Amino acid sequence: MWQCLPVATLTFLGAAQTVTGSRHLITTSGGKRVLIDAGLFQGRKELRERNWAPWTAGALDAVILTHAHIDHTGFLPRLCAQGLVRRVLCTAGTRDLSQLLLPDSGHLQEEDARYANRRGFSKHRPALPLYTARDAEAAVRRLEPFPYDDPVDVVDHVQVTFHQAGHILGSAFLDVRADGKRILFSGDLGRYGTPLLADPDDPVSADALVLECTYGDRKHPAEQAADELATAIHQAIGRGGPLLIPAFAVGRTQDILFLWRQLEHEGRIPKVPLFLDSPMATDVTPLYLKHPEDQSAGVRSLLAQHVRPLHPSRLQFVRGAAESAKLLERQGFFAVIAASGMVTGGRILSHLEEHLPHPETTVLLVGYQAEGTRGRTLADGGKELKLRGGIVPVRARVAQMSGFSAHADYEEEERWLSRAPAPPGRTYLVHGEPPALEAQRARLAAKGWRVEAPQPGAEVGLA
Numbered sequence: 001m002w003q004c005l006p007v008a009t010l011t012f013l014g015a016a017q018t019v020t021g022s023r024h025l026i027t028t029s030g031g032k033r034v035l036i037d038a039g040l041f042q043g044r045k046e047l048r049e050r051n052w053a054p055w056t057a058g059a060l061d062a063v064i065l066t067h068a069h070i071d072h073t074g075f076l077p078r079l080c081a082q083g084l085v086r087r088v089l090c091t092a093g094t095r096d097l098s099q100l101l102l103p104d105s106g107h108l109q110e111e112d113a114r115y116a117n118r119r120g121f122s123k124h125r126p127a128l129p130l131y132t133a134r135d136a137e138a139a140v141r142r143l144e145p146f147p148y149d150d151p152v153d154v155v156d157h158v159q160v161t162f163h164q165a166g167h168i169l170g171s172a173f174l175d176v177r178a179d180g181k182r183i184l185f186s187g188d189l190g191r192y193g194t195p196l197l198a199d200p201d202d203p204v205s206a207d208a209l210v211l212e213c214t215y216g217d218r219k220h221p222a223e224q225a226a227d228e229l230a231t232a233i234h235q236a237i238g239r240g241g242p243l244l245i246p247a248f249a250v251g252r253t254q255d256i257l258f259l260w261r262q263l264e265h266e267g268r269i270p271k272v273p274l275f276l277d278s279p280m281a282t283d284v285t286p287l288y289l290k291h292p293e294d295q296s297a298g299v300r301s302l303l304a305q306h307v308r309p310l311h312p313s314r315l316q317f318v319r320g321a322a323e324s325a326k327l328l329e330r331q332g333f334f335a336v337i338a339a340s341g342m343v344t345g346g347r348i349l350s351h352l353e354e355h356l357p358h359p360e361t362t363v364l365l366v367g368y369q370a371e372g373t374r375g376r377t378l379a380d381g382g383k384e385l386k387l388r389g390g391i392v393p394v395r396a397r398v399a400q401m402s403g404f405s406a407h408a409d410y411e412e413e414e415r416w417l418s419r420a421p422a423p424p425g426r427t428y429l430v431h432g433e434p435p436a437l438e439a440q441r442a443r444l445a446a447k448g449w450r451v452e453a454p455q456p457g458a459e460v461g462l463a
């Protein structure tokens with residue numbers, strides 16, 4: 001007798017045809033709903049407005065997070081505040097990072113609402129935050145941490161195993177079993193052989209793969225980050241003024257600290273004063289030493305020798321605002337690492353305002369600088385920068401490092417894919433701009449894979 005087989009479905013609610021707002025919904029034949037990532041849309045206004053769209057996908061039996069970046073977690077407090085979430089699962093590292101990052105995101109949402117009210121440009125009066133820091137604190141109390149590699153029962157007929165993704169502390173790709181089908185979610189995939197983090201684990205065979213494509217059309221240059229950093233430090237010392245390094249508090253700051261200590265240890269740079277002027281980075285840095293499951297062999301070996309891998313000898317943590325203000329008066333050569341990485345906010349603004357007009361200053365950009373950011377203006381050789389309502393002339397030397405990235409490029413992604421015992425039955429490409437998605441689609445299709453880049457809202461059966 002013909003029988004209708006139970007079929008789970010997969011709905012692409014975010015990061016479809018774009019790089020932010022990761023939200024992928026699994027619905028089982030029994031009506032259980034599990035959301036993979038609950039990301040915030042970021043960037044252009046049209047994208048950010050999607051965060052305000054009413055949630056029509058119903059109550060969620062579970063949310064599973066791949067990692068703590070806000071474009072994968074930043075919508076969770078909104079869903080929790082609306083009473084839509086039964087349980088939230090993640091790794092221990094993701095739980096620890098989210099405890100810092102989500103409340104910070106809540107503060108930023110509150111600040112945005114206050115700003116909109118002062119300027120009177122919101123459609124809503126008064127403008128309300130998407131969620132508050134309190135909402136975010138309530139959400140992080142819901143996070144249930146799980147180790148890598150152990151299958152976890154999520155709800156009836158759904159199981160998940162977290163595997164190391166090597167992207168940031170706690171990052172995972174997910175092996176999900178739903179209604180007897182196996183779905184692999186790459187999350188954001190890291191790189192092989194990075195100084196700080198463990199390599200990505202090998203993928204498993206799956207009926208379906210949901211694959212990120214951030215760098216689907218790009219290959220990272222081969223420059224060695226350590227060489228680039230050493231050169232920049234020597235040049236800055238030669239100019240006699242400060243070396244200012246805008247950097248993300250999670251990941252990039254720790255990458256720099258690690259290399260800085262190593263260069264010092266190898267005698268390739270002198271022992272010079274280095275200030276970490278970022279309360280968030282100061283809180284995040286010890287977490288990188290707390291989770292052996294996420295560490296590279298290099299970090300584990302240093303820790304075993306009682307060496308502090310993220311502490312150059314003259315590193316100082318700058319906590320309070322008064323201490324930070326005092327640092328602005330310092331003369332001669334010294335180095336400052338401060339957020340944010342693309343100079344969109346944070347304490348780096350004060351340092352740039354003070355030192356950009358002086359030719360003895362060096363600014364070192366250490367990551368991707370998105371269009372429209374102050375970081376991009378500096379990278380493009382802009383002669384002035386809009387800062388806090390004023391115009392600051394740029395007479396400092398601006399240098400850029402290309403050796404850092406937390407995302408696999410297409411060759412590294414291919415290396416990861418090639419380690420699966422068999423190709424996936426179907427592949428869905430997400431988390432990429434259209435040119436990156438198309439490049440990756442063409443590449444996989446040429447190998448005979450069944451592959452597509454779904455549109456926002458698309459639903460597919462997992463038969």
Ligand SMILES: [Zn+2]
Nearest residue numbers: 067069167188
């Ligand atoms: Zn990420």
